[in-house]
Amino acid sequence: MSRQPTGTANARRRVTELVRAARVAMLTTIGVDGRLVSRPMALQEAEFDGDLWFFASAGSAKVRQIRVNPEVAVSFSDQRRQVWVSVSGSAREGYDRARAERLWNPALTAWFPDGLDTPGLTLIRVHASSAEYWDSPGGTVVDLLDVARAAVTGRPPRAGENDQVSY
Numbered sequence: 473m474s475r476q477p478t479g480t481a482n483a484r485r486r487v488t489e490l491v492r493a494a495r496v497a498m499l500t501t502i503g504v505d506g507r508l509v510s511r512p513m514a515l516q517e518a519e520f521d522g523d524l525w526f527f528a529s530a531g532s533a534k535v536r537q538i539r540v541n542p543e544v545a546v547s548f549s550d551q552r553r554q555v556w557v558s559v560s561g562s563a564r565e566g567y568d569r570a571r572a573e574r575l576w577n578p579a580l581t582a583w584f585p586d587g588l589d590t591p592g593l594t595l596i597r598v599h600a601s602s603a604e605y606w607d608s609p610g611g612t613v614v615d616l617l618d619v620a621r622a623a624v625t626g627r628p629p630r631a632g633e634n635d636q637v638s639y
Contacts, residue, residue, distance in 0.1 A: 480637055483605075483636070484603075484639075486635065487603045488520045490548065490550070490557045490605055491515070491557055491559075493550055493553070494550050494555075494557065495515050496512055496514055496515065497513050497515055497526075497548050498510045498547045498548075499512075499513045499526065499544060499546055500544060500545040501538055501544050502541045503537055504537065504540055509533070509534070510547075511534065513528075514526070514580070516577065522599060523598065523599050523600070524559065524561075524598040524600070525595060525596070526595070526598070527572075527575070527583070527594075527595060527596075528565070528596050530565065530567075530592040531592050534596070535594065535596070538563045538596065542563050543560075543561075543563075544561060544562065545558060545561075546558075546559040547559070554607075554608035556606045557604070557605045559602070559603045560603070561598050561599050561601045562601065563599075565594050565597075567593065567594045571595060575595070600639045602637065603637050604634070605634065606634050
């Protein structure tokens with residue numbers, strides 16, 4: 473069954489809303505030995521038009537890994553609202569001073585003490601190829617009640633909303 477364009481637009485809009493709300497992501501790269509490596513990253517641009525932006529140090533392991541294998545995954549989680557998003561795509565590293573100025577947040581000085589003039593400062597751009605989200609309406613209390621009801625009735629709990637979208 474193919475999705476109507478409206479369904480795709482709604483799914484993309486929902487992914488954007490969920491990404492904006494989460495703001496912190498786990499960026500997963502592929503290590504030179506083939507292992508998956510994840511680390512928390514602060515999202516710098518939450519408009520999410522298919523691209524995600526992160527600041528990094530040009531000499532970091534994640535940047536070296538992206539140069540060797542640009543395929544990455546970025547996951548977002550909002551435990552309070554019981555929402556998860558997974559984005560797959562390809563990353564590239566490069567410094568663009570004008571973009572860095574637009575994206576800069578003063579809180580980043582904790583990692584980059586000289587601000588935009590920090591030696592080796594660079595940007596990682598993740599271009600999404602697909603995204604999937606899980607949204608559990610009603611939150612944890614409703615979910616726990618639903619699980620308890622499922623245990624008694626033998627019917628699986630309601631899964632909430634789940635959708636996939638390509639970019």
